[in-house]
Amino acid sequence: MKKMLATFALLFILGKAFSDVRLPALLASDMVLQQKSAVSLWGWASPGETVYITTSWDNHTDSVMATSEAMWKLKVNTPAAGGPYTITFRGANTIKLENILIxxxxxxxxxxxxxxxxxxxxxxxxxxxxxxxxxxxxxxxxxxxxxxxxxxxxxxxxxxxxxxxxxxxxxxxxxxxxxxxxxxxxxxxxxxxxxxxxxxxxxxxxxxxxxxxxxxxxxxxxxxxxxxxxxxxxxxxxxxxxxxxxxxxxxxxxxxxxxxxxxxxxxxxxxxxxxxxxxxxxxxxxxxxxxxxxxxxxxxxxxxxxxxxxxxxxxxxxxxxxxxxxxxxxxxxxxxxxxxxxxxxxxxxxxxxTYHQSVGEVWSPMFKNMEISKDKAVLYFDNAKNGFVIHNGTKASDFMIAGEDKNFYPADVKLEKDKIIVSSKQVKVPVAVRFGFSNMATPNVFSKDGLPVAPFRTDNWPVPTPAETE
The missing domain is CATH 3.40.50.1110 (SGNH hydrolase)
Structure with a gap:
């Protein structure tokens, strides 16, 4: 008889445990929910159990039934940013999340x-x-x-x-x-x-x-x-x-x-x-x-x-x-x-x-296209409407130029408002330009908005691979 009572007690405890509403770690007190959106709330409960969910920002109660896989999920609409708020989940047990911000x-x-x-x-x-x-x-x-x-x-x-x-x-x-x-x-x-x-x-x-x-x-x-x-x-x-x-x-x-x-x-x-x-x-x-x-x-x-x-x-x-x-x-x-x-x-x-605030230029100058003018390569960029400037020195660093022989030489550089002109006495007919194209390059050419020009190369020539340089 005692053994039977113990068994019933164990089944009761297990049944109660399985019926409790449970939430994932992400749904907890102190969380931030995305504002002005239909956010998901989800968790686990006994199959067929109805979970009632009350959100304090609108005092509205929604309900959802757990599936045969003991899972439930629904969406609630969040207001504009604010708080703190609470969310209460009621099923066989009650969970109240507090200090929630939107x-x-x-x-x-x-x-x-x-x-x-x-x-x-x-x-x-x-x-x-x-x-x-x-x-x-x-x-x-x-x-x-x-x-x-x-x-x-x-x-x-x-x-x-x-x-x-x-x-x-x-x-x-x-x-x-x-x-x-x-x-x-x-x-x-x-x-x-x-x-x-x-x-x-x-x-x-x-x-x-x-x-x-x-x-x-x-x-x-x-x-x-x-x-x-x-x-x-x-x-x-x-x-x-x-x-x-x-x-x-x-x-x-x-x-x-x-x-x-x-x-x-x-x-x-x-x-x-x-x-x-x-x-x-x-x-x-x-x-x-x-x-x-x-x-x-x-x-x-x-x-x-x-x-x-x-x-x-x-x-x-x-x-x-x-x-x-x-x-x-x-x-x-x-x-x-x-x-x-x-x-x-x-x-x-x-x-x-994302938020469409005016914070100045946020993009580094990015290479757009190159034109060859006699013995010079003329480089054009996006995100450099105010022109370029050299930091830490008087000469622009890390520009390399090559002709058809694919041999690169340090370039002479002239900065103009909407373009950069590069050349070298060793390259009579330019074909390709590289900028900051090495492992350790820290180039000193920036937009006048204060952002470094992004490294680039104009060619698609094969570059030595790790296996080739071991």
């Missing part, structure tokens, strides 16, 4: 230059921590985790920004959020999902990599490491897929260093990744990337070729790129310490392109 939500992802934080004693972050308390910035940091299959939840929690909660959080992500919050004067939620060393393949659904012969071949060439995964899809499944029910305004991306040795496929890979993210989020959100910084790679040209691929990736709709060739204190350190200015350029890009 504002703008961004994802920041990539490898170490996005992930780095106070954990690496970055001077800017160490200085920032004591003065970082801001209840209008909320942080959600996804820890490094992998999975062979897409996951529906992630171990993380929303935190109000402050000296303790900011420890270990992405410096670029934080400074980006801080500038948006100050300029827009509304709450900002920033979700960090980054992992040092990871190639872009791990952030892309594995079937999209393995089913493409070029992407698969490149992925197989990436060297394994004990410090990070190189398995296609592994970080996407565990660190990105669980976020995709959560409405966002956009994403920022700082990655590429680990793809330098397979640079030829990077633009295609990034297109595949961005398209897959947007498809899963069902949102063609803006995607702004950081061009990798100058660095003393051990293979010739691989940094230059990766930057070229990042520029090519701008053909993806609704993307932008910030150039940081001038924000490097040491080209022998792959982790530039200046994260504030990187974040500021990303934030200005978002403020201009």
């Amino acid at each position: 504002g703008e939500v961004w994802v920041c992802s990539g490898q170490s230059n996005m992930e780095w934080s106070s954990n690496q004693n970055l001077p800017q972050m160490m200085e920032e921590l004591p003065k970082s308390a801001n209840s209008n910035i909320r942080l959600f940091r996804v820890d490094r985790i992998t999975s062979a299959t897409p996951q529906d939840d992630v171990p993380a929690t929303w935190k109000v920004c402050g000296p303790e909660s900011l420890k270990g959080f992405s410096a670029v992500g934080y400074f980006f959020a801080k500038k948006l919050q100050q300029q827009l004067n509304i709450p900002v939620g920033i979700i960090s999902a980054a992992w040092g060393g990871t190639p872009a393949e791990v952030w892309t659904p594995a079937p999209l990599v393995t089913s493409n012969p070029e992407l698969k071949a490149a992925a197989e060439k990436i060297e394994h490491s004990m410090w990070w995964t190189v398995t296609p899809g592994a970080a996407y499944n565990a660190m990105i897929y669980p976020l995709t029910n959560y409405n966002i305004a956009g994403a920022i991306w700082y990655q590429g260093e680990s793809n330098t040795k397979t640079a030829a496929t990077y633009a295609q890979l990034l297109d595949t990744m961005v398209t897959s993210w947007r498809s899963k989020w069902n949102n063609d959100f803006p995607f702004y990337l950081v061009q990798i910084a100058p660095y003393h790679y051990d293979k010739q040209n691989i940094g230059a070729l990766l930057r070229e691929q990042q520029t090519n990736a701008l053909q993806i709709k609704n993307t932008g790129m910030v150039v940081i060739t001038d924000l490097v204190d040491n080209v022998k350190d792959i982790h530039p310490k200046n994260k504030i200015d990187v974040a500021a350029r990303l934030a200005n890009m978002a403020l201009s392109e």
Whole structure:
């Protein structure tokens, strides 16, 4: 008899546990929900159970029934930025989420230059921590985790920004959020999902990599490491897929260093990744990337070729790129310490392109076309309507010019308002020009708006590959 009663008690406890409403980590007190949108709310409950959801901003109650898979999901409309608000979920149990803000939500992802934080004693972050308390910035940091299959939840929690909660959080992500919050004067939620060393393949659904012969071949060439995964899809499944029910305004991306040795496929890979993210989020959100910084790679040209691929990736709709060739204190350190200015350029890009604020020019000058005039090459650019200027010196650096023999020589440079003219006594009939096209180049030519000219080359000649320069 006692055994039977114990069994009934266990069944009662288990039945009650299974009937409880449960929420994913993203839906929690202190979160920021995307303003003026139909945001998803979702979770788990016993099959057939009705979940009642009340939002305090309109005191409206919606209901949804859990499916046979014990899952439920619905959308609610959010107002303009504001708060704090509450959301109450009622089923067999009641969950009340508090201190919820409505504002703008961004994802920041990539490898170490996005992930780095106070954990690496970055001077800017160490200085920032004591003065970082801001209840209008909320942080959600996804820890490094992998999975062979897409996951529906992630171990993380929303935190109000402050000296303790900011420890270990992405410096670029934080400074980006801080500038948006100050300029827009509304709450900002920033979700960090980054992992040092990871190639872009791990952030892309594995079937999209393995089913493409070029992407698969490149992925197989990436060297394994004990410090990070190189398995296609592994970080996407565990660190990105669980976020995709959560409405966002956009994403920022700082990655590429680990793809330098397979640079030829990077633009295609990034297109595949961005398209897959947007498809899963069902949102063609803006995607702004950081061009990798100058660095003393051990293979010739691989940094230059990766930057070229990042520029090519701008053909993806609704993307932008910030150039940081001038924000490097040491080209022998792959982790530039200046994260504030990187974040500021990303934030200005978002403020201009996403929020349509007037913040000045946000695009670096980009090569448009070249004309040959006798022994000179005349270069034209986008995003340089006010002309060019030389920083740190009197001569423009890092321009190279070549004729049909494909031998490049340092060029003499003349800056004019709407063009740059280059020539060399060694090149009688110019055919090609390269600018900043090397691993470590830190060129000194800027737009008068203060942004560095993006590295480029006008030719498509074969460039020595890593294997050829070993």
